[in-house]
Amino acid sequence: MTDPVLRIENLTVEIRTRTGVAPVIDDLSFRVDTGRTLALVGESGCGKSMTALAIMGLLPRGIGRIVRGSILLGAEDLATTSPARMRSIRGNEIGMIFQEPMTSLNPVYSVGEQISEVLRAHQGMGRKAAWSMAIELLDAVHIPNPSLRVSDYPFQMSGGQRQRVMIAIALACRPRVLIADEPTTALDVTVQAQIFDLLKDLQRDTGTAIILITHDMGAVTEMADEMIVMYAGRMAEAGPVEAVISRPRHPYTRGLISCVPHLGAIVDDDRPLLTEIPGIVPGLGQFGQDRCLFASRCELSDSHCRSARPAAYAITDGHSAACWQAGGAA
Amino acid sequence: MNHLGTFLIRMGNAAVLLGSVLVLNFLLIHMAPGDVADTIAQSMGGADAEVMAQIRAEYRLDDPFLVQLTRYIGNVLRFDLGHSYFYNEPVTDLILRRLPATLLLVVTAQVLALLVGIILGVYSSRNPRGIFSHLITALSLFGFSAPVFWTGLLLLIALSLRLPLFPVAGMVDPTLDGGVWVRALDIAHHMVLPVLALSSIFLALYSRLSRASMMEVLESDYIRTAEAKGLGNTKVVYKHALKNAVSPVITLAGLQFSAVVSGAVVVETVFSWPGLGTLAFEAILARDTPTILGILFFSSLVVIVGNLLTDAAHRLVDPRLRRRG
Numbered sequence: 001m002t003d004p005v006l007r008i009e010n011l012t013v014e015i016r017t018r019t020g021v022a023p024v025i026d027d028l029s030f031r032v033d034t035g036r037t038l039a040l041v042g043e044s045g046c047g048k049s050m051t052a053l054a055i056m057g058l059l060p061r062g063i064g065r066i067v068r069g070s071i072l073l074g075a076e077d078l079a080t081t082s083p084a085r086m087r088s089i090r091g092n093e094i095g096m097i098f099q100e101p102m103t104s105l106n107p108v109y110s111v112g113e114q115i116s117e118v119l120r121a122h123q124g125m126g127r128k129a130a131w132s133m134a135i136e137l138l139d140a141v142h143i144p145n146p147s148l149r150v151s152d153y154p155f156q157m158s159g160g161q162r163q164r165v166m167i168a169i170a171l172a173c174r175p176r177v178l179i180a181d182e183p184t185t186a187l188d189v190t191v192q193a194q195i196f197d198l199l200k201d202l203q204r205d206t207g208t209a210i211i212l213i214t215h216d217m218g219a220v221t222e223m224a225d226e227m228i229v230m231y232a233g234r235m236a237e238a239g240p241v242e243a244v245i246s247r248p249r250h251p252y253t254r255g256l257i258s259c260v261p262h263l264g265a266i267v268d269d270d271r272p273l274l275t276e277i278p279g280i281v282p283g284l285g286q287f288g289q290d291r292c293l294f295a296s297r298c299e300l301s302d303s304h305c306r307s308a309r310p311a312a313y314a315i316t317d318g319h320s321a322a323c324w325q326a327g328g329a330a
Numbered sequence: 331m332n333h334l335g336t337f338l339i340r341m342g343n344a345a346v347l348l349g350s351v352l353v354l355n356f357l358l359i360h361m362a363p364g365d366v367a368d369t370i371a372q373s374m375g376g377a378d379a380e381v382m383a384q385i386r387a388e389y390r391l392d393d394p395f396l397v398q399l400t401r402y403i404g405n406v407l408r409f410d411l412g413h414s415y416f417y418n419e420p421v422t423d424l425i426l427r428r429l430p431a432t433l434l435l436v437v438t439a440q441v442l443a444l445l446v447g448i449i450l451g452v453y454s455s456r457n458p459r460g461i462f463s464h465l466i467t468a469l470s471l472f473g474f475s476a477p478v479f480w481t482g483l484l485l486l487i488a489l490s491l492r493l494p495l496f497p498v499a500g501m502v503d504p505t506l507d508g509g510v511w512v513r514a515l516d517i518a519h520h521m522v523l524p525v526l527a528l529s530s531i532f533l534a535l536y537s538r539l540s541r542a543s544m545m546e547v548l549e550s551d552y553i554r555t556a557e558a559k560g561l562g563n564t565k566v567v568y569k570h571a572l573k574n575a576v577s578p579v580i581t582l583a584g585l586q587f588s589a590v591v592s593g594a595v596v597v598e599t600v601f602s603w604p605g606l607g608t609l610a611f612e613a614i615l616a617r618d619t620p621t622i623l624g625i626l627f628f629s630s631l632v633v634i635v636g637n638l639l640t641d642a643a644h645r646l647v648d649p650r651l652r653r654r655g
Binding site: 056058086087089091095096098100103106107108109110118153166169170 | 552556557558559560570574650
């Protein structure tokens with residue numbers, strides 16, 4: 001096994017709300033290796049995007065802060081590093097792609113300017129060198145006619161092309177880690193597949209580790225090597241994608257997987273047309289309580305689940321689930 | 331559509347607009363009671379109907395309206411705005427002599443209001459809860475609600491009478507002699523109070539709008555992208571946010587430009603600034619129709635040019651408004 005490029009250890013992030021502080025990320029640990037892809041999966045509000053922002057050092061100022069744990073990029077702890085150092089890491093050693101390609105690019109600057117500015121900021125490139133590098137990058141993300149399109153503005157491009165430009169920006173400095181926060185959610189299905197292929201190709205060339213944030217199980221199986229299922233700010237289940245998808249141990253993971261509709265599957269009583277997990281995600285006020293936060297929606301839950309927080313239970317090598325019932329059911 | 335085509339269409343629009351303004355002005359002045367015959371009769375200490383008719387015939391004021399209008403338009407097309415009854419010289423000369431003073435006042439006030447307004451707005455948008463931000467809000471509320479002539483009078487009392495820092499009136503010190511720079515400095519010295527008075531209200535407007543616009547833009551996705559690129563704060567705020575936030579401010583500045591011009595009339599009167607405003611004031615009192623019409627014509631010209639400049643500024647800032655050939 002290679003050295004992890006990024007190691008998150010016991011990360012706890014609190015945000016201040018009107019009623020008090022809530023741990024939106026609660027004791028989360030994981031690692032990503034060079035050339036591998038880790039998927040963070042879960043419903044909206046489970047802390048996936050907060051994890052990304054915490055790694056980037058972009059938690060909303062005055063609202064969110066890291067209270068415990070470390071974010072180790074190599075040997076450097078990003079949780080305690082200076083804002084200036086963090087700026088030189090962002091966009092350089094850690095790149096990020098966002099969910100909304102339509103609004104993530106600045107409408108008043110050409111895409112060439114937006115790509116080359118990151119090269120000028122981090123690689124010390126001159127205007128000219130950065131501009132021709134931007135053309136190369138556009139070519140690398142398969143934008144046809146890159147030397148012409150480089151001076152286009154975002155409004156002259158389609159959603160898929162804009163996301164390609166975002167990828168070019170994020171990968172311009174060949175970062176060690178790429179965070180992709182729902183990179184294809186806003187795109188057509190055919191374009192989604194193209195973007196995933198592109199990301200995989202570029203990963204093969206650059207060795208960048210990818211953290212893919214998504215709620216799309218299809219994207220997980222397509223892209224990721226390892227996955228972490230998150231629920232209410234906590235890790236619910238983690239492990240190799242193959243193992244977690246085929247032998248999910250946490251009831252929440254099982255629920256998530258059964259929610260995915262299958263074309264051509266036989267619809268019967270065991271497998272209705274669409275399944276759902278009953279109940280709703282707990283409110284922020286309940287985050288951090290010493291119990292299983294999924295218990296209220298779980299058919300397996302007992303009094304134990306409601307009185308103590310389950311620790312991660314190792315099932316096989318690398319596969320673990322934070323569920324009191326996972327051990328008993330094994 | 332290429333640049334030249336767009337430009338020609340805009341110029342055509344401006345010409346049509348100017349023509350309509352010309353006709354409307356003439357109509358309005360014609361409809362207003364009183365004419366130059368009244369003023370002359372008044373200065374003669376009274377006159378009977380026969381003399382009045384004679385004066386009107388002399389000034390050709392007894393022709394039918396349409397004849398007068400056609401004659402006027404024809405003259406304007408030959409760049410002849412007529413002859414002032416009151417000042418007894420060609421209106422064009424009269425106006426061109428006064429126009430630079432007004433333009434200097436209006437343009438300086440507008441540029442100052444924009445620059446300072448945007449800087450204050452950007453600053454307070456970045457620290458919306460800071461004490462300085464509250465101070466700016468209070469200041470702009472004051473500037474917003476205080477009428478220009480009152481601000482002008484207050485400034486006069488404070489900075490000219492109590493603390494004799496600036497001259498009370500006029501644009502130049504006639505006793506002064508010296509080179510170009512000495513005179514330029516003298517004009518600048520005279521300008522301070524009128525420009526402050528005129529720009530106060532617009533500064534308030536622009537700073538409030540910049541603040542609101544910046545606060546909105548700073549929340550947008552592309553600002554988060556800029557931060558994720560590892561750019562410094564200055565780059566994020568001034569390069570990525572400001573260029574987007576400035577659009578509504580330009581729109582407002584364009585709309586307010588005519589208000590700046592009309593505000594100048596008041597300010598010029600308060601500070602005896604030798605511009606079009608004081609000229610307009612005197613011409614109206616003297617029922618000097620050609621001069622009034624000439625001034626109206628020139629002010630609409632200034633506003634139309636201002637609007638064309640606003641348009642150009644928009645194109646410069648926002649590539650979506652530019653079209654490729």
